[in-house]
Amino acid sequence: MRKNIAQRAGKALLQFGSYGLLVGALLTPASGWAxxxxxxxxxxxxxxxxxxxxxxxxxxxxxxxxxxxxxxxxxxxxxxxxxxxxxxxxxxxxxxxxxxxxxxxxxxxxxxxxxxxxxxxxxxxxxxxxxxxxxxxxx
Missing domain, CATH: 2.40.50 (OB fold (Dihydrolipoamide Acetyltransferase, E2P))
Structure with a gap:
């Protein structure tokens, strides 16, 4: 049971971190710093x-x-x-x-x-x- 909770928590953190990285990349214009x-x-x-x-x-x-x-x-x-x-x-x-x-x-x-x-x-x-x-x- 603990292993499942730890795996789900780790997966959720990874997804959240990836989402934050994607949002940051989308908000930064291609031509450089805004x-x-x-x-x-x-x-x-x-x-x-x-x-x-x-x-x-x-x-x-x-x-x-x-x-x-x-x-x-x-x-x-x-x-x-x-x-x-x-x-x-x-x-x-x-x-x-x-x-x-x-x-x-x-x-x-x-x-x-x-x-x-x-x-x-x-x-x-x-x-x-x-x-x-x-x-x-x-x-």
Whole structure:
């Protein structure tokens, strides 16, 4: 009886450890180490045929990847500098299901004024930080 319990416990620990390793591997982007912004308010969004642009309050974000077009001076429109982030669609020009969810999350954040965190691991084609993941700030 004890042997069975020990075998099951060992198997469960091995499965849990393997699961944790798999989750960690899936959360690490292929292009290298990723970084998170600070919680920032979504100032504006803009949809295009091949991408979705997101601008956050620049005082709450960081240029994690050193992207050239990270900071935009839109003082005349918003009264502040804003930081650019981009969700690039696949070659088909249609956002994936995961991208549609991120776009709806950002749109909700913009409408409610709720801050978001953005994970980014690279610069996009127009040299904004590419969006890999979005998280709402808890209440």
């Amino acid at each position: 970084g998170w912004t600070l919680f920032g308010k979504v100032i504006a969004t803009q949809s295009h045929s091949d991408r979705f642009l997101i601008w956050l309050d620049a005082t709450a974000t960081t240029n994690i990847n050193g992207c050239t077009n990270y900071l935009s001076n839109y003082s005349e429109l918003f009264g502040m500098d804003i930081a650019g982030f981009e969700i690039e669609y696949p070659a088909s020009g249609t956002p994936s299901e995961a991208q549609k969810i991120m776009i709806s999350q950002v749109s909700l954040a913009a409408a409610t004024g709720k801050p978001v965190l953005i994970m980014t691991s690279s610069c996009s084609s127009i040299l904004y930080n590419a969006v890999d993941e979005i998280v709402f700030k808890p209440n």
